[in-house]
Amino acid sequence: MKIAIASDHAGFPLKEEVRDYVRKLGHEVEDLGAYNTEPSDYPDFALLVGKALIAGTVERGILICGSGVGVCVAANKMPGVRAGMCHDTYSAHQGVEHDEMNVLVLGARIIGSALAYECVDAYLKANFIASEPRFVRRLNKVKAIEKTYMPDAAGTTLAS
């Protein structure tokens, strides 16, 4: 798969490790920064990953900040982006299988790299279970909310 990864300064050390790990798994990774620990603003990086998803240049995203909260909130402001903060492997695969999560969010000040790798593994191996009507019904409801409250974004959302 093609994956976009980005972090702010707080997420930078973990982002470097996760990026290398994802490449080792055989995926193509687009590293959208940050490129050092100089103080930066997490929305800038959430925006870059969201834009790559919306443009269709990547299939999935990974975002990292200090807690994970900031990039998660910011990414979910973009149509078609379904970001979930997962610090356990169950959420990391279930979020894709049930909710078609397309951005995995990690908090670099919360988890260590070993658990982060396992979460990334679970996330990247998982697929949305489109044959399950209840998951599709719920996802369509999420999309309907998006359409209602982001009407100006109609047409810019991701194809699912």
Ligand SMILES: O=C[C@H](O)[C@H](O)[C@H](O)COP(=O)(O)O
């Ligand atoms: O949710 C926000 C993120 O965790 C940021 O990474 C965090 O606020 C950065 O904190 P500081 O500017 O104190 O390094």
